[in-house]
Amino acid sequence: MFKSAPSREHDAEARRERLLKAAAAVFAKDGFEKASLRAICLKAKANVAAVKYYFGSKDGLYREVFLSICQESMKEDAPVTLAEGGSPEETLRRWIHYLLDHALLKRTKNPVMSQIMAHEMREPTPCLNEFIKLIFRPFHQELERIIAAVMGRRAVDEDCVLYCHHIIGLCLHYDHCRVFVDRLGPPVPKTETEVLRLADNIADFVLGALVSRRATKSKPASRSKKKP
Amino acid sequence: MFKSAPSREHDAEARRERLLKAAAAVFAKDGFEKASLRAICLKAKANVAAVKYYFGSKDGLYREVFLSICQESMKEDAPVTLAEGGSPEETLRRWIHYLLDHALLKRTKNPVMSQIMAHEMREPTPCLNEFIKLIFRPFHQELERIIAAVMGRRAVDEDCVLYCHHIIGLCLHYDHCRVFVDRLGPPVPKTETEVLRLADNIADFVLGALVSRRATKSKPASRSKKKP
């Protein structure tokens, strides 16, 4: 006893899909708060009440968008991993390039995902927890393993996790504070080759840091360099 | 022929001051967009129309708040500089600690300034340019000089500026993406000693990186490590 005939079902599905697609675009551009249902429905050629009908509320719509782009993102490009072969150093370099590519050149691969993630980091929504669990944590953990490998440690320890934050923050800064960076130094990369250059600069910087910290273990008690 | 009698003058000034103070607090908490005039006036025990009367508009009020906290911030704690003595490395360590202190422990020193700056970086307002010119650029340039000193260079070059961005991004990440860091690793420091620990970790990391890059000049052409 299926709900309705195929023809209508098709129309409904098409409308739902249109709404979802329009919503994804607008949410990506403006973020959850600033995106308006009217703008979305205008783009989808649908009535505002359709949102309530199909998704219950603005929150529901956003959640659906989130889920759809999640599973779309899953099957797309796998993030950089150690398993692909190559030295840990080269893997880290590729990882940094990958992150920077997504953060700065959002047009590549899955632009909607990149933009929505950026918004989610600026002002978290109720989807934050799922976002972290499904998308961010696996990504983060792979970097932790890469760092542990670069540092020659058998397992991921607290230092690796911290360095992981350092690196991600360093990269995302060029996106989050784009307007500041642009005004205070060489402009933020806008082409693939420029991004590659920056990625290499960052990779050199980070590898230098990690290698220099390779020897130290757990508690280096650093603060005591006051003229020995 | 001064405009009015002292008693009235005093009241008016007091009201203006109350508004300014309340506005600073609310802007600091919510940022420019989300802060509402009604909330500000409620806190200042003033009428909403008073904002138009004294400051012309919400923008005008924000601009006044910005100017007032600027000159307040000028005379307060001078940022860390090379001139204070000590090795460049130690100066850099202190600089990082100083930034982290302001970013994470906003209650210290000038909380309003720190918070408003954080908001300004997230979503810039029309005051952005003045903000950069008056506050951010001098701060940034001092870091550039420190880095140049650490790297033993005679003048600030493009690499120094980039490293500067790296370091600032690395530090601010713990504030901007606090909620992410909290969920993915050791929680973001909340006490002075914790902040000091993190600052030392970051300083060690950064110094390692800078020292390792000390030898290289201008164009290291890094990308060519593909199995020699």
Add this chain to the structure above:
DNA sequence: CCTGTTTATAAACGCATGTTTAAATCTGCT
């Protein structure tokens, strides 16, 4: 004391938001 200017306040304006209602339309089944 009256008068005109400055200051203060309450109320309304115009707009935009997410949500909801209630009526209209369409569809499939009997």
Add this chain to the structure above:
DNA sequence: AGCAGATTTAAACATGCGTTTATAAACAGG
């Protein structure tokens, strides 16, 4: 054909915002 249920739509609702207006109060000078 006709009915019942699903879908669509336009309109209204409730709320919040920054801004504006019109009126009342406080004050200064003639």
